[in-house]
Amino acid sequence: MLQVKTPKKGRVRRALEKRAPKLVENGKKTLILHGTKTSGVLNAVLTEIYNIKKGSAVKFSRKNENIKPFESGGETSLEFFSQRTDCSIFVYGSHSKKRPDNLVIGRTYDHHIYDLVEVGVENFKRMESFAYDKNLAPRIGSKPMIAFVGEGFENVEELKHLKEVLLDLLRGEVVENLNIAGLDHVYVCTSISSNRVFLSHCGLRLKKSGTAVPRMELVEVGPSMDLIVRRNRLPSDSLRKEAMKTAREQPKKKLKNVSGDSIQGKIGKIYIPDQKIGEMALPNKAKGIKRERREAKLKDQDNGHASKKQKENRA
Incomplete structure (x- = not known):
């Protein structure tokens, strides 16, 4: 029998609930790591990526000897x-004679390797x-x-895969509404050839145009x-199908007697039961009842209905 341990402290319980699967997942965090050997250019590239992703990135400064993403057993x-870091995207940098200034960008599903893209860095310019x-x-x-920019992102399979990975790496948190004043920079990816992509980072300057x-x-x-595509590893069809699953949204419970209007907004009908005032228990000495009796007597006199004593006197 496996023993299931439940967290005893509230801080641990809240941390586990934060990492638990959700209908709408949190923003993706990026893990940045160094290989056994790196170059000065590669260190600068990893630092710039960390500065761009600051707030949603974790950077390790130590060298890691056991990480070999494309080899079996090297991804443990x-x-x-x-x-440990709750990151679903990673950027791994390594340098060798065969593959100089090498970057491996990958995504994980359930903290297991989902797909990988290996690119080489050339003509790097710092900020x-x-x-x-x-x-x-x-x-x-x-x-x-x-x-x-370029037809390669639509025709070449390697560049299609690189486009998906770069979108997840650079887009940040997914939002529904956006203020145009908050747009201050843009990433431009241009496919120069079937295996080369030029990546540039530009700032936006807003000027008057005479319109809104x-x-x-x-x-x-x-x-x-410049990013030169070297190797890539696509996920299997079964893994892709499992990762693309989405939970069905529970249908909203229909509200009775509620309708919507574009002008008045939400309109509802309220049903109130009949108020049976005649069956209400009232005190015998109620002033209102006595007043009603006097008013009824006066009304009978006006209508010509005399009392028994008045009729006897007339007789």
Whole structure:
């Protein structure tokens, strides 16, 4: 028999409830790791990614020898770190003679490897190398726009997969409504060839256009780099089908006698039972009853109905 341990402290219980499966999941966090050997360019790339994702990223500074995502058994440590940090996206950097300045971007499902994309970094430029007005610098936590330019993202399978991974990595938290004033930066991904993508980061400058929609200008603020697709691993059909499952929303309970109107809004009908005032228990010495009796006598006199004593006197 397996013993199930329940948390005794409220802090632990709240942490487990936060990580439990939900109908609407939380925003995805990114885990950034170093391999056994890295270069100066690769360290700068990982630092820039962490600065872009600050607030929703966890960065490990130590070197990890046991992580080999594309080899069987080499993803155990990676899955352990993903579960400990509650991160569903990871960026792993390594450097070797065969694959210089190598980045592995992957996603996890239930803290197990879902898919992988391996890219090489070339022509990297840091954010400090660009001259621009500092007011155009993106704010932490702001929602970016992402533009994919080129037919390769529609025709080449490797670039299609890279597009999905980059969307999850860069888009941030999913929102339904967005204020246009909060849009301050955009990522532009351009497919140069079947295996090369140019990634640039631009700031938005809003100018008057004479209409309600302002005119936008792009100013490159960095970082920028060329990504060369090397290897990728797609999820199996069964795993993809399981990961794409969504819980059915429970149907809303129909409210009786309630209707909606575009002008008046929510309209409801209230049914009140008949008030049987005649059967109500009233005290015998009620002043209102005595008053009603006197009024009834006066009314009878006016109508010509005389009392018995008056009739005897007349006789």
